Amino acid sequence: MHPLLLLLALLLPVGAETEKIIGGHEAKPHSRPYMAFVQFLDKDNKKDSKKRCGGVLVHKDFVLTAAHCWGSSIKVTLGAHNIKEQEKTQQVIPVRRAIPHPDYSPKNYSNDIMLLLVRRPPCSSCPPGSRLPGQVCSVAGWGRISMDTLATTLQEVSLEVQTDWECRSIFRDYYIGATHICVGDPKKMKTGFKGDSGGPLVCNNMVQGIFSYGKNDGTPPGVFMKVSHFLPWIKRTIKVGPAETLSPNQHPHPQGLIVTLL
Template identity: 55%
Template sequence: MAFLEYHVSEKSFICGGLLVHEDFVLTAAHCWGSSINVTLRDHNIYQQERTQQVIPVRRAIPHPRYDHNKWVNAIMLLQLRRKAYLTAAVSPIRLPWRRELVKPGMVCSVAGWGHLGMNNPVAERLQEVDLEVQRDEECISRYKDYNTTTQICRETKKEEGSFFGDSGGPLV
């Protein structure tokens, strides 16, 4: 899990991400600013931890067909200025094979440091929740812009889930 802090017009924002190679982090394409720092192995964002590594980003590589108006292809790689030091606490996540599909009924985990609700601050500690994947029809009937080719429908009965600041984080 990677914690991203980036700046836009002198304001600071946060996102999540995943270390996918020793010098690359995968995140959401809108998690971009004038400077981006990635913190690896950061359980509590307000405390210095001996296992954490803070690495600035060399360059951001958004999907070539990213459309920020429609949130299409909203994925981005961040090349780090240096390789992460791989330890028991910091290692790349294994990405799924092409044919590995997420199907209705599967339980997936979502994690991040985002806001804990409307008008609430960001989480100090990494939060995680399990959510069940639903059939696409559940979300087609609820959301007019739901896209079955690029989105995954998750249960909506739970109050828990991802929120502002969790963008770019994992669904595993």
């Protein structure tokens, strides 16, 4: 299938502190083959610090994640369940190019979405993504399972899409209905948090969102980038990415791009 047709099949239109699966449970090993484990070094700190995010394989050459997951020495691991073990299914792939959205702002996390150009990993089971408030979707990641404990195995949780008003009342001007999806029932202690940024929101087997940020105390709801809004940019980038014709000026990587919210 043509790469762009594949992407369109995966991504259908939908109507602060970041990252962690709270209130979830361990996923069935390798039940989400599209999940990508993203590691990088955050050089914003005085001492280099290894950070983690999630991502989703949307094309044989590209992983979609959050823009604030940018750093040096980015590596993507596919086929992982337990990241502390050397599983035979794991494939560690260096990132050839990190392409954050050109309008990403670390000040309010607007356009917090990024494509990672990788070295042609296999894509045997990339999933395809609904949008109405009340829709139950799933989120997965290797983020924290408590305030002090990072997961070693892939965790998953079912979350309910909320109205824009729910997030706007909490995050004020940070929340933009045109580009964001509000996810997670405030009455239930289930959400994503530290280490889960960039992971996909999957609704009816379709990727609808990319986890961006949430509340400082790790309670729901959380905010996801609305993937359908960014389809034109994703399609343009995937078209030119493998040819590596982009110059640094076209996709600048300023030192201040990454924020310390992981």
